Amino acid sequence: MSWRGLRRVSFAGIRKKKDCPESYIVVTFGLDKRVESPRIEAASEPYPNRWTHHLLISHAGEIDDELMAWIKSAADFSEKK
Secondary structure (H helix, E strand, C coil), X not given: CCHHHHCCCXXXXXXXXXXXXXXXXXXXXXXXXXXXXXXXXXXXXXXCCEEEEEEEECXXXXXXXXXXXXXXXXXXXXXXX
């Protein structure tokens, strides 16, 4: 079974953005509230009480406890849907 088969709804993703330097990736996650942080590049509310957040990662050190807590919260939020 693939990891996508484990959850009904995606809660986070990683992608390359063509207009960013080669060393960057974009991490995207969804929560029930907007995260206020200078690390968040963009946030939108595509549906009521569902916020999609995007942040740029340029080096491994940015994958820290704060980011992992947001992703854990996103996983928990996706389970409630």
